[in-house]
Amino acid sequence: MQARMKNPALTVPKAMSSLMALGQAAKQSGVPLRTLHLVYLRASQINGCSMCLEMHAREAKKDGETDERLWAVAGFRDAPYFTAAERAALALTEAATRIADRADPVPEEVWREAQVHYDEAALAGLTLNIALINFWNRVNVTTGQLAGSDPR
Numbered sequence: 001m002q003a004r005m006k007n008p009a010l011t012v013p014k015a016m017s018s019l020m021a022l023g024q025a026a027k028q029s030g031v032p033l034r035t036l037h038l039v040y041l042r043a044s045q046i047n048g049c050s051m052c053l054e055m056h057a058r059e060a061k062k063d064g065e066t067d068e069r070l071w072a073v074a075g076f077r078d079a080p081y082f083t084a085a086e087r088a089a090l091a092l093t094e095a096a097t098r099i100a101d102r103a104d105p106v107p108e109e110v111w112r113e114a115q116v117h118y119d120e121a122a123l124a125g126l127t128l129n130i131a132l133i134n135f136w137n138r139v140n141v142t143t144g145q146l147a148g149s150d151p152r
Contacts, residue, residue, distance in 0.1 A: 003009070004144040023132055029125020031118065035089050037065055038082075040133045041073050042090050043097045047137035054147035085117035089126055096130045 009016040027036065037060035044052035057070055072079035076090045092106070092114045099105035118126060139145075 001147055002144070003146055004142075007145055008139055008143060009073075015039050019132070022128070024124055024134060026125050026128035030122040031089070031126050031129065033059075033063060034065065035086050035119075036129055037063065038069070038073050038076075038086055039093045039129055041070070042076070042093045043130060043133040044137055045074050046094065046097045047134065047141060049137035049140050049145075050147040051140045051145045052133065052137055088113045088117045092126065096127070097134055 009019055014140040037056055040056040069081045072081055076081050076087055093108050095110045114123060
């Protein structure tokens with residue numbers, strides 16, 4: 001297997017540095033890194049991005065994430081390993097990732113549950129992180145980026 005092309009973020013001048021800067025800023029919003037790892041994995045599962053799945057699972061493990069939580073992230077609603085705040089972040093991730101799948105893409109109850117656990121700054125950061133992982137998933141899947149080929 002080989003990618004269709006070099007990662008576009010490396011081809012367009014200043015794209016990678018700009019995207020990485022936005023990602024770093026979004027991570028400073030008060031959402032725990034442990035939660036963000038789960039968000040990245042869940043969106044990447046939905047979008048079928050093997051590159052992001054492999055990269056973010058490795059990063060999560062490096063940061064102390066457990067195998068049980070990594071294995072169960074797709075079943076977060078029924079698995080006992082997640083906090084209420086993590087479940088709210090993952091539900092918001094699913095809704096925002098699957099926006100074309102329903103008439104009410106991000107139901108009010110999903111948003112309200114996220115508001116219970118995150119203040120406005122954290123919700124802004126969470127929303128940006130969800131949008132960014134979806135951006136990366138779409139770029140990587142479209143151009144056939146392979147697991148193990150992290151461009152950073």
